Amino acid sequence: MESDSVTIQPVEDLIEVLSINMEEETIEKIRGVLFIQILVDQRGRSCLLSAENSTNIATEKLFLKELIDQNLFWQWPDEKTAVVIGMNFRENAVQFLRMGINAEKGFHPLNGE
Numbered sequence: 001m002e003s004d005s006v007t008i009q010p011v012e013d014l015i016e017v018l019s020i021n022m023e024e025e026t027i028e029k030i031r032g033v034l035f036i037q038i039l040v041d042q043r044g045r046s047c048l049l050s051a052e053n054s055t056n057i058a059t060e061k062l063f064l065k066e067l068i069d070q071n072l073f074w075q076w077p078d079e080k081t082a083v084v085i086g087m088n089f090r091e092n093a094v095q096f097l098r099m100g101i102n103a104e105k106g107f108h109p110l111n112g113e
Contacts, residue, residue: 001082003102006110008040008081011073015087015094021067030057030089035099036064038083044074049082055089 010017019027032055039047048068053059074083088095098110 001084002098002100002110004100004105004110006098008074008077008083011044011075014072014085015096017071018067021071022062026057026062030055031091032056033086033088034062035084035086036068038068038072038085040074040077040081040083042076042078042080044076045069046072046074 022030032053034055035052037049037051039049041047046068048065051059051062051064053062055062084099084101086097086099088097099107100110101107
């Protein structure tokens with residue numbers, strides 16, 4: 001899991017991947033906070049491990065597992081890496097935050113996104 005800094009980057013912008021692959025009605029209506037944890041293998045493939053959904057759209061209607069696993073690719077890391085991403089969906093914007101965890105800081109925002 002990322003600890004003190006962002007160690008890998010997606011090939012495409014995550015927000016763009018979501019907007020291209022989500023239903024238009026969902027994009028227009030979604031509000032709230034969504035945290036996702038993704039395991040990235042050594043070939044840059046995503047596997048959605050978990051999601052904490054505090055948005056106004058039910059998790060099953062977001063189709064996150066299929067959307068992330070099939071459409072989000074990363075630069076090839078040296079080893080499998082867990083990435084935690086928080087998104088705050090507002091009326092006309094999405095605030096995006098990468099999170100890390102370590103013994104000193106606990107769960108915290110990462111620099112270098």
